[in-house]
Amino acid sequence: MKRNISIFNVTSVVFGLAFLYLPITILVVYSFNASRLVTVWSGWSLAWYRELFSDEAMIAAAWTSLRIAALSATAATVLGTLAAIALTRFGRFRGRVAFSGMIYAPLVMPEVITGLSLLLLFVALNVDRGFWTVVLAHTTLTMCFVTVIVQSRLVDFDRSVEEAAMDLGCPPFKTFVIVTLPLILPAIAAGWMLAFSLSLDDLVIASFTSGPGATTLPMRIYSEVRLGVKPEVNAVCTIMIAVVALGTVTASLMAKRGARRREPAALAAQV
Amino acid sequence: MVAPPPTAAGRGWLTTKVGEMDKPAALLRIENVSKQFGPLTAVDSLSLEIGHGEFFALLGPSGCGKTTLLRMLAGFETPSSGRILLDGEDIVAVPPHRRPINMMFQNYALFPHLTVEGNVAFGLRQERLSRAxxxxxxxxxxxxxxxxxxxxxxxxxxxxxxxxxxxLARSLVKRPRVLLLDEPLAALDKKLRAETQFELMELQRKLGTTFVIVTHDQEEAMIVADRIAVMDRGRLRQVAPPNDIYERPNSRWVAEFIGEVSLIEGALRAGGILDSVFGPLRVPPNQTARGKVWLALRPEKLRLSTTRPEGDLNALSGTVSEIGYRGGVSIYKVRLADQSLIKVALSNSGPSSRLEVSIGATIWVSWPKENGVVLTQ
Structure with a gap:
């Protein structure tokens, strides 16, 4: 493959990356700013991180967010994996197209609509809004992402490995647990990571479905910013970026490792 | 190519005719089994018996239903109709994990997350045997x-x-009654495949397990199997030991599918004479068929000479069209009077045994009448 490193290519890459990452870089750099004024640079300092960790409301919000993210990601992973299995394994059952459409709809549904409809549902059912309603809402939001990831792994899954297990005396359900699950685990873990990240940074749906006592981190940050940007917010955002980036990178590494592991087997079969 | 003689077990099984009272019970008995996939009939009311300790090959072009039949034996497909009996018991309703039949998959289907030991031990762990x-x-x-x-x-x-x-180890470790092999050597290169064929035969003789192999490679089937079932479009064309299939094919289809053959069409009349476009040709004695038939001639059963051969031989004249040197044998394509081509294989047993002819030369193709096979369909 011939590489074309022209001025045009370099410029477009630089501009593209700058467009994406300049705001984030500014935010990260200013979180280490010594000055109280957000826009004036006066030297490096960890003062705002210290202040952040003594801000109990912020810490409480972060803890709430983490718990919601962990719970909803777990629920979404279970449901999303089941949906992926149903879509790939049960062939052409009645209403399959409708079912897959309904699973993928939240991917493109505006969050405001998802949030509003969930709010209406909770009000109609007379459910007290709070921690658990946000968990439910985030499960709804993130499940489809898990389904997409797990399904793509299941589609190119070699069914003969399962047949081999059954042929050797392993009942179907046990085969799923000791053969299929370990082989699709990287995809499931990647799905969980993605769901966790999505839940952690959601503001819109959380705002609609949360109640008193269940303020998530994005909600807290948003309300702080409305009174003026404090450098402390930069610090908390920097930490969030780090967590989300870590989650996303781990997820993609896991998916890659899973793919690498099955490549040699696939290659051998083709030779 | 000469097939090895069938093993004693295979022979013994074969000489017993269906319907005799003292016939040993077949290990596997397939009775009128059909399998439909929507409008497609993969296996069409097929009946077959496979004996104890037999090395049995299902041979046919791709899409002939041989793999579907094998998968029905393993339990991964359920027949649309018919019965499959193992030791006299119908196993159609038995799920794969309860059948004493193991399968070696075409792509091996090894468990990528387990070690060699983990793979081989997998089947035994399901039986809850002791660690030792x-x-x-x-x-x-x-x-x-x-x-x-x-x-x-x-x-x-x-x-x-x-x-x-x-x-192979993983599928044999459970000591199955029947081992099914789905194109087990297709993924290996040619040389390794040839070695492995003999290893498979040795292993099968040593263990005495019944092997059923599916293959599209006729040479492989001839080498390894005691008996071959030639399949085409879901039906059996012929079931016989390799040398019978080769020497006495029951149809033009089988003759053309197994090895190479030249066919001469003609009408058979009394006295063992076939009237063809080349004039009367003698055929093996005791023919019962009359009317339109085909005379099948294998390339290595024909002779070539530059002059009209003496003696009681069928002889046709033609011109050499192509010569292919293959090392052990040379293939000559001879164009006959009706412009059809006939293939002749001559063994190059010594430096002097090669025929000194060039392309375009006039030549005689001859054979004793016993070397032809009369086919009625």
Whole structure:
């Protein structure tokens, strides 16, 4: 493959990356700013991180967010994996197209609509809004992402490995647990990571479905910013970026490792 | 190509005619089995018996239904109709994990997350055997397939040939009544395949297990099997030992599918004479058929000479159209009077045995009448 490193290519890459990452870089750099004024640079300092960790409301919000993210990601992973299995394994059952459409709809549904409809549902059912309603809402939001990831792994899954297990005396359900699950685990873990990240940074749906006592981190940050940007917010955002980036990178590494592991087997079969 | 003589077990089974009272009970009995996939009939009311200790080959072009039949024996497909009996018991309703039948898959289907040992021990673990017994039997099996010391090796660190042997060990370790092999050697290169064919035969003789192999490679089927079932479009064309299939095919289709053959069309009349476009040709005695038939001639059963041969031979004249040197044999394509081509294979047993002819030369193709086979369909 011939590489074309022209001025045009370099410029477009630089501009593209700058467009994406300049705001984030500014935010990260200013979180280490010594000055109280957000826009004036006066030297490096960890003062705002210290202040952040003594801000109990912020810490409480972060803890709430983490718990919601962990719970909803777990629920979404279970449901999303089941949906992926149903879509790939049960062939052409009645209403399959409708079912897959309904699973993928939240991917493109505006969050405001998802949030509003969930709010209406909770009000109609007379459910007290709070921690658990946000968990439910985030499960709804993130499940489809898990389904997409797990399904793509299941589609190119070699069914003969399962047949081999059954042929050797392993009942179907046990085969799923000791053969299929370990082989699709990287995809499931990647799905969980993605769901966790999505839940952690959601503001819109959380705002609609949360109640008193269940303020998530994005909600807290948003309300702080409305009174003026404090450098402390930069610090908390920097930490969030780090967590989300870590989650996303781990997820993609896991998916890659899973793919690498099955490549040699696939290659051998083709030779 | 000469097929090895069938083993004693295969022969004994064969000489017994269906319907006799003292016939040994078949191990596997397939009765009028059909399999439909929507509008497509993959297997069409097929009946077959496979004996104890037999090395049986299902041979046919791709899409002939041989793999579907094998998968029905394993339990991965359910017949649309018909019965499959193992030792006289219908196993159609028995799920794959309860059948005493194991299968070696075409792509091996090894468990990528387990080691060599983990793969081989998998079947024994399902039987809840003791650790010690599992270990002994795994060792035994690994020694048998020449993989001693590979226990802890990961599957993706093995070569194609080693994977093939792990798959074989894994499917044999449970001591199945029948071992099914789905194109077991298709993924190996030509040389390794030839070696492995003989290893498979040796293994089968040693263990005495009934092997049913599916293959599209007729040479492979002839080498390994005691008996071959030639399949086409879901039906059996012929079931016989390799040399019968080759020497006495029952139809033009089988003759053309197995090995190479030249066919001469004609009308058969009394006295063992076939009237063809080349004039009367003598055929083997005791023909019962009358009317339109085909005379099948294998390339290695024909002779070539530059002058009209003496004696009681069928002889046709033609011109040499192509010569192909293959090392052990040379293939001559001879264009006959009606412009059809006939293939002749001459053995190059010595430097002087090669025929000194060039393309375009006039030549005589001859054969004793016993070397032809009359086919009615």
């Amino acid at each position: 017994e599992i270990a002994t039997r795994v060792e035994e099996m690994l020694a048998l397939v020449r993989l001693k010391g590979f226990n802890r090796r990961r599957i993706d660190h093995l070569s194609g040939g080693q994977r093939q042997r792990v798959a």
